[in-house]
Amino acid sequence: MALSCVANELLHKIKQISILLPINVCLRRRFSTSSKQRDSQRHLTTKSSSEKLVGVVGLEIHAQISSNSKLFSGSPVCFSAPPNSQVSFFDASLPGTLPVLNRRCVEAAVMTGLALNCTINKKSLFDRKHYFYSDLPAGYQITQQRRPVAVDGVLTYSFLGGKKRSQVVRKHVQIKQIQLEQDSGKSLHDDVHSQTLIDLNRAGVGLMELVMEPDMSCGEEAAAAVRELQLILQALGTCQGNMSEGQLRVDANVSVHRPGEPLGVRTEVKNINSIRYLARAIDYEIQRQIGVMQRGGTVHNETRAYDSKSGETIPMRDKEGLQDYRFMPEPNLPPLIVFEDNATLPPGVDSSQAVVVQKIKEGLPELPSVKREHLVQAYGILPEHSFTLVNEEGLMEYFEEVMKATRKEPRKVIGWVMNELLGQLKQQDMSVSQR
Structure with a gap:
């Protein structure tokens, strides 16, 4: 009985609110809120999809x-x-x-x-x-x-x-x-x-x-x-x-x-x-x-x-x-010590029996990046051609052999190597070293 009285009182208050606030305004506000939520969700969806993984x-x-x-x-x-x-x-x-x-x-x-x-x-x-x-x-x-x-x-x-x-x-x-x-x-x-x-x-x-x-x-x-x-x-x-x-x-x-x-x-x-x-x-x-x-x-x-x-x-x-x-x-191995140069060697240590960084640095060979620059400067070829010559196994050596055996311009030789030779090798799924 008490619950019924409370329910009737609550319903009466709701009717009073609807009288004070017209129903069309309520609907507009409800639709406006739903529209804003959809726009917000659409914005979030667009943002997440635009940020590519x-x-x-x-x-x-x-x-x-x-x-x-x-x-x-x-x-x-x-x-x-x-x-x-x-x-x-x-x-x-x-x-x-x-x-x-x-x-x-x-x-x-x-x-x-x-x-x-x-x-x-x-x-x-x-x-x-x-x-x-x-x-x-x-x-x-x-x-x-x-x-x-x-x-x-x-x-x-x-x-x-x-x-x-x-x-x-x-x-x-x-x-x-x-x-x-x-x-x-x-x-x-x-x-x-x-x-x-x-x-x-x-x-x-x-x-x-x-x-x-x-x-x-x-x-x-x-x-x-x-x-x-x-x-x-x-x-x-x-x-x-x-x-x-x-x-x-x-x-x-x-x-x-x-x-x-x-x-x-x-x-x-x-x-x-x-x-x-x-x-x-x-x-x-x-x-x-x-x-x-x-x-x-x-x-x-x-x-x-x-x-x-x-x-x-x-x-x-x-x-x-x-x-x-x-x-x-590892208990059976002492720390590995290398030395910067001969001057840092302890007295009595033979340099031939030690690992000396400066000595190794002086013996570094020509690296691939330097080879590419050398090819561009020596033969006047394009950087993309020198890149391919170095990256394809045996191709740089073959190009230099051809240059020694012929008096033709480097650009003509490189054009033949890039277009004719590599094209034929790719058709046969072979490398220059397998020729």
Whole structure:
């Protein structure tokens, strides 16, 4: 009964309000409010759709050091050797064996750091990174987590852009660090007999891990950066850079976001073994993540692999549970000390037995960027032509051989090389080195 009285009193007050405020005004205000809400929603929708999602790409590159022996043992390095024929007691992690650092590997890392404008740490440290794989017999990898040999570098790379893809576009990517570490062995899966075989020939081979900051936005930029790095390493002689033989292995960290907003959740595409596939894998992964976000889904932090047959990336394992590698200082290796010049050597230390930065710097060869400038100045050719001559394997050497054998003008020769020769080679899917 009491509730009924309260309801009647409330209804009476509502009628009084409607008398004081005409119904058409109420309707106008209600429609006006709804219209403002729709305009606001439309504005927000237009704003969010106009802010295009863009890709963000960082790279982790493992370069196998060109050395006759492994990083911490005297075992030889040979790609085609019979399984388990290049394995020392240390490589097999037998108890009581100790690491002995290979000076050639240190010099290669310092030389690479100098070529990439890095700061060389005069004192670097080794660490143990613990994880269990059947092809890692020690249960840990010796690496440089805390203080790597080189930091804070920059790689300048180029690619052909513009409407006709004839303009040389130059960009930069920051090198976070270069660290020395040992490679693992190989697991060979035998599906016929349902077993996994272990080859330790690669275990302990010296690697340089180069970490590139996420300064790239697409597969084309990442591919151009890796190609430039490959040319630099080959010019230095620190890595042969043959991706088909695993001498240069690339992991791509890919995410998408709207400019001005925090970076999105990244995925890692592992072990891409060619520059062409690298560009395709990154571009596919960017588009996949954009599609997921546009559908209102969530991009997961995971490891993926690139399937070259389907042109897609496929999930390998979830990375949401952060793996604890239990890093600890390597107790069997002292700090790695390099010296700026001979004047900084301690008394009694032979310079031939030490790593001297100035000596390595003086021995740096001509780098690809300098070669391109030399071609432009020496032959009067266009920058885009010199770019192609250096980037295509064996093409610069072939061009110079033709120039020595003929008296024709360089521009006529370069025109024939660019149009006729490269056109024929592309039709046959060949390179100049295969001619």
